[in-house]
Amino acid sequence: MTELQQELFEKQLVSIARGMEYPRTPDISGSVMRRLRPSAQLRFVSRKIAWSLAVILVLFSSLMLIPPARAAILEFIQIGIVRIFRTEATPVTPPQQEFPSTILPVTATPAPTSEPLIPILERLAGERSLEGAQQLVDYPILLPSYPPNLGVPDRVFVQDADGDLTILIWIDPENPTQVLMSLHIIPPGSWAVKKMDPTRVQETTVNGQRAIWAVGPYPIRFSNGNLDFVRLVDGHVLIWTDGEITYRLETELDLEEALKVAESLEPVR
């Protein structure tokens, strides 16, 4: 089609489309406001809670002035966003009695434990089988064929982030309390891409395409509906795109190895 033909065609399309008869727009604002009001009240309650938290923070700051208390408190502050206490005290409850797997809660104050940093997979929303995930998403789920003994992911999640994003997780076989690697496959249009906001470390390439080697957490939805920024692996993040899909590999591997993983993606056999 020449430019002139296209211009004419476009004009005719606009003219015809203007004649489109739509159903009357329903009272969306009324329905939305009715559904919002309870949450608006909750926000008011939340503000009260916020004030209470502020008071607790003041107390907390005072405690920080006392050396033994400060030492104990710092044990969990150092862990960062995954709020797990690490103290030398005897664990009150063995983790496996409270949780089916190797998982600790992230939001509630957990029982003291000597476990290392453990991800919070049990609380993540949208767990699926690999096959179930592939049926749900409209892009091919690619798996790394490197390292050769990696195998299929141990856990698979599909989460709605304005588009179904897939999270593949491999557990460390030598240390089942640790995530070895996680791969996020993010479709176009997802707000999750914009929200990654990593601390930029350096630029690199994956299959000749621009990529970023960075550190930073990632928004993940929990089964209670909350969204939190989490790192599943205490390492680096490699972010790259292939067509319209964005990939985010979280790994303890060095850059050279991470690139090999990224460039080994292939369809599920």
Next chain:
Amino acid sequence: MDESTLVRHAANGDAAAWEPLVLAHQEAVFRLSYLLLGDSDDAEDVAQETFLRAWNHLKRFDVRRPLRPWLLSIASNLASNRRRSAGRYFAALTRAFRNEPTSSASTEEKSARRTESSELWKAVQNLSVPDQQIIYLRYFLDLPVTETAAVLQVAEGTVKSRLSRALDRLRGIIQQDFPVLAEGHEGHEV
């Protein structure tokens, strides 16, 4: 109060500030959802969900940006997710065609225009979802290229190239399967 001020108030939990924004944009959001889903009930659900999601994520929205592209982007994604349920989509289409407005127009011209619009919609539905989205935004909702680019979160140049390809495909479909449109409006071939 301008839009960005209202958005700022709403982001701070002021539901009363959100209401005029919903009112201002509900028609565009509903119409895009309806075009993508072909069913007014589904479109209403998606439109409601769009405004609720937007409300929940307002804190992260850059108030310097216009609100409508963001809302349309959410609606478009929600509608696309919903139509993945093929049974629901085809049932909706069946209902839409069954309930197609009868030609009760006062003049023949009005009736002909409506038939053309309806045929055009059917022709567009033969395209892929991304092609449909871009055509609905640009020609049915009459959005400028800049705003279409903002909704689809791509560069303006990408919008133009995607549009050009989508139009080629649409033209092929029209010529093959929609003789009413191919014969053209007022004697011009579409």
